[in-house]
Structures are given as structure tokens and as C-alpha cells.
Amino acid sequence: MIEAELARSVQRWCKGATGVTGAAKLSGGASQETWRFDIVHPDGPVGAILRRSPKGYGAAPTRAAGLAAEAQLMQLAYEAGVPSPRVMHVLTPDEGLGTGFIMQRVEGETIARKILRDDEYAAARPQLARQIGGVLAGLHRLPLDKLPALRSRGATEEISEFERDYRSLNWPKPVFELALRWLRDHDPGPSAETTLVHGDFRNGNLIIGADGVRAVLDWELAHLGDPMEDLGWVCVNSWRFGEIDKPVGGFGSREELFAGYEAAGRPCNPARVKFWEVMGTLRWGIMCGGMMQRFREGPDHSMERAMIGRRASETEIDLLRLLSPRGI
Amino acid sequence: MQDEPPPIELTQAVADFLRNDIAPLISGHQAFKLRVAINILDLVTRQLTQEEGSNAKEVDRLRALLGMDGSVADLNRALAERIAKGEVDLATPGLAEHLWATTMDKLAVDQPNYASYKRELSRGG
Numbered sequence: 167m168i169e170a171e172l173a174r175s176v177q178r179w180c181k182g183a184t185g186v187t188g189a190a191k192l193s194g195g196a197s198q199e200t201w202r203f204d205i206v207h208p209d210g211p212v213g214a215i216l217r218r219s220p221k222g223y224g225a226a227p228t229r230a231a232g233l234a235a236e237a238q239l240m241q242l243a244y245e246a247g248v249p250s251p252r253v254m255h256v257l258t259p260d261e262g263l264g265t266g267f268i269m270q271r272v273e274g275e276t277i278a279r280k281i282l283r284d285d286e287y288a289a290a291r292p293q294l295a296r297q298i299g300g301v302l303a304g305l306h307r308l309p310l311d312k313l314p315a316l317r318s319r320g321a322t323e324e325i326s327e328f329e330r331d332y333r334s335l336n337w338p339k340p341v342f343e344l345a346l347r348w349l350r351d352h353d354p355g356p357s358a359e360t361t362l363v364h365g366d367f368r369n370g371n372l373i374i375g376a377d378g379v380r381a382v383l384d385w386e387l388a389h390l391g392d393p394m395e396d397l398g399w400v401c402v403n404s405w406r407f408g409e410i411d412k413p414v415g416g417f418g419s420r421e422e423l424f425a426g427y428e429a430a431g432r433p434c435n436p437a438r439v440k441f442w443e444v445m446g447t448l449r450w451g452i453m454c455g456g457m458m459q460r461f462r463e464g465p466d467h468s469m470e471r472a473m474i475g476r477r478a479s480e481t482e483i484d485l486l487r488l489l490s491p492r493g494i
Numbered sequence: 495m496q497d498e499p500p501p502i503e504l505t506q507a508v509a510d511f512l513r514n515d516i517a518p519l520i521s522g523h524q525a526f527k528l529r530v531a532i533n534i535l536d537l538v539t540r541q542l543t544q545e546e547g548s549n550a551k552e553v554d555r556l557r558a559l560l561g562m563d564g565s566v567a568d569l570n571r572a573l574a575e576r577i578a579k580g581e582v583d584l585a586t587p588g589l590a591e592h593l594w595a596t597t598m599d600k601l602a603v604d605q606p607n608y609a610s611y612k613r614e615l616s617r618g619g
Contacts, residue, residue, distance in 0.1 A: 338570055338571045338573075338574035338575075339570075339574060340570060340573045340574050340577055340593060340596075341593055341597060342574075343574045343577035343578045344577055344583070344584070344593070346578070347577060347578070347580065347583065403610060406609075408609040409609075410609045410610055410613065469527065469530045469531055469534060470527075470530055472534070473530060473533065473534060473537075476537065476604045476605075477604070477605070479597065479600040479601055479604045479605070480601070480604070480605055480608050480610070480611075482597045482600065483597050483598070483601055483608070483610045483611055483614065484610055486590075486593060486594060486597055487610060487614075489584070490584055490590045490593070490594070492594065492614070492617060493617075
């Protein structure tokens with residue numbers, strides 16, 4: 167029972183804590199889990215989140231930064247005033263909880279469709295594109311010398327890596343081939359500046375409240391690279407959840423995003439952002455293929471995985487809309 | 495020849511049973527899984543209805559584009575290779591129209607409610 171181990175853990179590092187209640191698994195694949203629970207404390211309950219790889223699942227997949235790096239990045243972001251949960255504790259092996267960390271629970275909504283439809287967020291929605299620009303500017307300004315060890319990836323390496331992933335699926339798709347050609351023809355080369363890149367900054371990985379962005383989550387794909395990558399990924403059509411005329415997560419325009427980013431003192435390069443949006447659309451399409459493969463080969467033989475495989479075609483229509491738009 | 499009712503009517507009957515009789519009885523994660531299951535059956539029904547016609551048209555277009563014959567899978571592989579080699583691109587007459595028609599037929603089966611698809615459909619398919 168996870169509550170017993172969590173109770174022992176919190177009593178070691180949270181002064182006055184007597185135990186935990188309400189532990190519930192929020193999400194989890196085989197290698198990584200997220201749990202919510204409350205720390206029992208004389209001053210009142212403290213909401214907390216556990217992110218961990220259970221015992222025996224220490225190794226991170228190749229693209230992931232790893233949970234230790236994730237904890238470090240979230241704490242750095244929190245200290246720099248980028249909306250992020252405060253990291254309360256990094257797990258140690260003797261606690262028997264696996265590897266990972268415990269962070270403060272930030273109240274709010276992460277489900278993209280609710281954020282885009284519910285009245286509660288109506289006042290925040292028109293502000294979000296610009297606000298996201300400001301948040302990304304803060305994130306890209308985190309000092310490189312304080313970051314944990316991260317992989318470094320520029321545009322050219324990413325094109326090669328995605329091409330290799332795509333070819334390994336043995337899944338010939340003329341539209342993906344066209345996108346790969348376009349990417350090679352429009353490869354902007356190394357960026358003038360290398361910064362921290364979040365890697366999965368999008369509607370669905372943000373905690374939103376009535377007041378706007380409260381926290382940036384899911385730092386596991388963080389790396390060093392072109393800061394414009396994050397601005398392109400947040401515009402990928404799949405993360406607009408039906409609000410296709412509002413490129414920034416279904417919230418607002420690219421102009422608002424760029425204005426927020428520039429107002430926070432950082433320059434934008436719209437041509438690079440467009441490159442990364444095309445790259446991101448292809449990336450999600452190839453990820454759908456990866457899900458199909460995992461479904462077929464067995465590790466996750468779920469209906470959901472199978473159906474994500476059938477979402478590759480949404481990226482094909484979005485790539486065509488980007489690369490070969492039809493008359494208005 | 496197999497007897498009737500054909501697969502398309504059978505999958506539809508199962509989907510309708512799950513949707514109308516079972517879905518109201520369950521909640522939580524199981525209800526979510528059930529919705530996924532119903533969506534799968536609906537997708538299979540759409541594919542069984544549309545695939546034969548759309549594949550035939552796709553093969554016709556691919557033959558004209560590539561000047562060769564083969565199965566729909568063979569021809570797609572050949573087109574993918576030619577695009578990869580740079581022998582065929584968006585300046586090639588018929589390529590953009592072919593990719594658009596093929597992709598629209600896929601979305602009609604995979605996700606007929608996807609917003610980009612509905613937008614393009616309203617432009618006349």
C-alpha cells in the first residue's frame with residue numbers, strides 16, 4: 167500500500183506531518199506514474215503530487231530527461247518565477263517508492279477541452295496566448311549553467327532523428343515524405359542562441375485557473391536547443407482541440423504569442439516558429455505510429471493505443487494545410 | 495459467398511447495443527473505455543462502408559501519377575519512395591490533388607469530426 171510508504175517519507179522531510187490520506191493514481195503507464203495525495207498536518211492538509219518510476223523502472227526512455235532532471239528543472243522554474251509547482255522532496259532509494267519526486271499540488275484544470283469550453287475560464291482564455299508568450303520567455307531565460315545535464319538537439323539533428331523513427335516503422339506515407347523533404351529544404355540550421363527548450367509545452371500540459379496559467383507540467387522532454395521550437399509546438403493543430411482558427415492552443419493568435427514573448431524581452435523568429443510547427447505536426451504523426459507499433463507488438467495492447475494509431479491521418483491533413491493549402 | 499447480414503450491419507448492431515443499453519449503466523474509467531470501444535466499432539463500420547470505393551479511386555490516381563500498376567499498398571510505397579528521392583514533388587501535376595483526395599478519404603473514416611477535415615469538406619471536399 168503506497169500510503170504507508172508515503173507516510174513514512176513525509177514524516178522525514180515535512181515538519182509536523184503525521185501521515186497521508188487520499189492517495190489516488192492519476193495516470194500511469196508501465197514506467198511512470200502520477201499520484202495525488204494529502205499530507206496530514208496540524209495546520210491543515212497539504213495537497214501533494216508524486217511523480218515516480220516504480221521500483222525496477224529506473225531507466226528513462228532515450229528522449230526523456232529523467233525524473234531527477236525534471237525535478238531540478240521545475241524547482242529552477244519555480245525559483246525564477248515561471249509558473250511551476252514547488253518541488254517538496256526528491257525520493258531516496260531507502261524510501262521504497264522508486265525514483266521520482268513529490269511536489270506541491272497546484273489546483274486548476276489541465277483538460278484542454280474543459281479549458282476551451284467551460285465558463286470558469288472564459289475570462290482567462292483571451293489572455294492566454296499572450297500570457298503563454300511571457301511564460302515561455304521566462305522559461306527560455308533560465309540560466310544554462312544551473313541546468314541539469316540535458317541532450318542537445320538542433321533542427322538538423324531533429325529532422326534526421328524523426329526520419330529514422332519514421333523509417334523504422336516501415337509505414338510508407340507519401341504526406342510524411344513530403345513533410346520530410348520540406349523540412350530539409352527549410353532547415354534553418356543552428357539557432358543564434360541555444361536555450362532550455364521545454365519540449366512538450368502545449369494545451370494539456372498546463373494547469374489553468376480562472377486567473378490564467380498556474381503551472382507548466384511534464385518537463386520530461388526538456389532539452390537544449392532552439393527556443394522557437396516551443397513556440398512552434400504550442401501552435402500544432404492537434405493541440406487546438408477544434409479551435410483551429412486560434413493557433414496558440416486554441417486560445418489566440420500567433421501575434422499575441424509573439425507580443426507576449428517580446429514584451430518579456432526576448433526576440434521572436436516567425437519563420438523558425440513555422441518550421442517547428444511543421445516539424446511538430448510530423449512529430450505527433452510519427453508518435454501516433456509509435457503508439458500503433460506498441461499496440462501491435464504487445465507492451466500496451468489497449469484500445470486507446472490502437473485508436474491513437476488512427477490519429478496519424480489528422481497530422482496528414484494538417485501537414486497538407488500547412489504545405490499545400492487549397493484556395494480560400 | 496457468405497450469408498447475410500454483412501459485417502457492416504453486425505458491427506453497427508453491436509455498437510448500437512453498447513451505446514443504447516450498456517453505456518447508461520456504467521460510469522468512471524469503465525465508461526471512458528466503453529466510449530473508446532464504441533468509437534472503434536463506428537470507425538470499423540465506416541471503413542467497411544467506404545474502403546472499397548476509396549481504394550479503387552486511389553489506385554486509379556496512383557496508376558496515372560506513377561505510370562505503373564500494383565496493389566494500393568505497393569503503389570503507396572512507390573509514391574513514398576519517389577517523393578523521398580525528389581523525383582515527385584508538389585510541382586508534379588496531380589500530386590497535390592491526389593494527396594488531398596486520399597487524405598480526405600482517410601479522415602472520413604478515422605475522424606469525420608476533426609475540425610480541419612470539416613473545414614476542408616465545407617470547401618467542397
